[in-house]
Structures are given as C-alpha cells and as structure tokens.
Amino acid sequence: MTSDLQIPALGLGTWPLDDDGAERVVAQALEIGYRLVDTAFAYGNEVGVGRGVRASGLPRDQVFITTKFNGDSHSVDGARIAVERSLEKLGTDYVDLVLIHWPMPWQDRYVQAWEGLVAVQGSGLVRHIGVSNFLPDHLDRIIAATGVAPALDQLQINPRWTQPEARAFNAAHAIVTQSWSPLGQGKGLLEVTEIVDLARAQGLTPAQLVLAWHRALGLVVVAKSSDPDRLRANLAAVELTLPDDVVAALSAMDGTEPHVLSPLTFGH
Numbered sequence: 001m002t003s004d005l006q007i008p009a010l011g012l013g014t015w016p017l018d019d020d021g022a023e024r025v026v027a028q029a030l031e032i033g034y035r036l037v038d039t040a041f042a043y044g045n046e047v048g049v050g051r052g053v054r055a056s057g058l059p060r061d062q063v064f065i066t067t068k069f070n071g072d073s074h075s076v077d078g079a080r081i082a083v084e085r086s087l088e089k090l091g092t093d094y095v096d097l098v099l100i101h102w103p104m105p106w107q108d109r110y111v112q113a114w115e116g117l118v119a120v121q122g123s124g125l126v127r128h129i130g131v132s133n134f135l136p137d138h139l140d141r142i143i144a145a146t147g148v149a150p151a152l153d154q155l156q157i158n159p160r161w162t163q164p165e166a167r168a169f170n171a172a173h174a175i176v177t178q179s180w181s182p183l184g185q186g187k188g189l190l191e192v193t194e195i196v197d198l199a200r201a202q203g204l205t206p207a208q209l210v211l212a213w214h215r216a217l218g219l220v221v222v223a224k225s226s227d228p229d230r231l232r233a234n235l236a237a238v239e240l241t242l243p244d245d246v247v248a249a250l251s252a253m254d255g256t257e258p259h260v261l262s263p264l265t266f267g268h
C-alpha cells in the first residue's frame, strides 16, 4: 500500500512550548503562512495548539496537524485511545498525521502500536499514519506484520547527523522522511565555523543555509521558533536552491554530532 501524503515542506515545531506559548506561536505562524503544526502528547501543549489553530481563523482543512503518542500506548487498543485523547485535547475531529513517537524497542510493543494505528486509519479519525525515530530494523518488522508502510518517518537529522541508511531505506519504501531538530535545536550547530562561512559565501544566514540543505536532500522539515522574524526567514529558506558543492560540503559534516538525543532526554 502506498500513501498519498501531501505535506508542506516546512512545519512549525512546538516543543518545548506550553499551552499558552503554543496558542500564541501557532496563531502567529499560521498568520505568517505556515500550514503544518507539529505537536505530541508528550509536549503537553495539544490544547494550546488546537486553540492556536482556531484563533488563526483558517478553515480546518487548510492546516495540517501532526501529533504523536507515547510508549505507554503501545498496544492495539492503546493506539486508538491515544488518538481519541489527542483529538479531545486538540479540539478537532481528525488529525492529518499521527505518529508513534519512539519505537522503544526495549518494550517490544511497537508492532502492536502500528497494528493499532493501521486499524484506526480506516475510522476517519486520522488522515495518515506514520512513525518517528524508527530505523530500518523497526520498519521492516511493522511492514512485515501489517503489509502497511508508514506514510512518514520523523527523524533527527542535521548536517552533523545525516542518517544516510535510514533515509535510503525510507526512500526505497516511499516513506517520506521529515527532519526534527533540523537546526540542531539551537545548541551550537548554527555557530559551527564551517556553516557560518558557507552561509556567508552564499549570502545566507546559517539557519537559511541549513534549511535549504534539508530540502536539497529531499527532506521535509519541522523547525521551532517563537520569533516572528525567524519564522518568516525559515519559511522563505525552504524555497532556496543551493549549489551541489555546498550541499556536499554540508553532508560531509556527517558524524560530527556531539550528542544524540533519545526519548530518555525528553522523559518520554
């Protein structure tokens, strides 16, 4: 089965905004032109995201909402209950995309969670189903069990952590790869000398350069900013085209990521 997923190139990330912050930033981003909002049960801000979407005045079908559920919902019934709980918090009657947030292989219940999502997909409560932080071994198992590939896999990707094997697997299975923390989470990536120099040579900011690099690799992106000027600049950056040698120079930084996040970092 293949997916007919149509997804904006850049979405608004909402971690670590609380409900009030999410309401304000989501409404602002939608006003600026964003059409995708990324949340999760674990972020504790689905209520605020829903309020922000409604405050924008946009028709519901003009906004793509992604949410995710935790490891304690990894069962067939748990997936459905998690979706219903998120819909209630968001105040909407469907989500565009729901993801298993992390495979949590030590629980060994992500196959059941995927079976649950496959069952929910027919219900009208979700338009598309996908996963996050799933690597090829995890994907092989859920596809073998159900015959259904996720529409999308959201992965931590940036020029210092490019995940080539996972991206290649996803491409081969028509799974859209979406980058999370595409700007390195504001923790130094944008100050790396090589990135600063490459950006200057292209007449771009480091953030613009990095976002354009994601697009050059065929990735869609969720990036967080609470700043209207940055929101605007980030949205414009995903339309930029970089020279091939610049893309290659950024990709060659792979493996220099100083730390890799895990669900334990986020406490979920």
Ligand SMILES: NC(=O)c1ccc[n+]([C@@H]2O[C@H](COP(=O)([O-])OP(=O)(O)OC[C@H]3O[C@@H](n4cnc5c(N)ncnc54)[C@H](OP(=O)(O)O)[C@@H]3O)[C@@H](O)[C@H]2O)c1
Pocket: 012, 013, 014, 015, 016, 038, 039, 101, 132, 133, 154, 155, 179, 180, 181, 182, 183, 184, 185, 186, 190, 207, 208, 222, 223, 224, 225, 226, 227, 230, 231, 233, 234
């Ligand atoms: N699936 C998962 O497991 C997972 C894990 C983590 C995150 N996510 C999702 O991915 C989204 C994005 O990741 P992230 O928030 O971790 O990191 P990110 O988007 O890579 O970086 C966000 C940081 O970069 C700053 N920033 C944004 N635009 C900038 C610009 N143009 N110039 C300079 N700094 C800029 C932001 O600060 P300001 O706000 O001050 O602009 C913020 O500190 C999250 O919000 C969440 O929705 C998913």
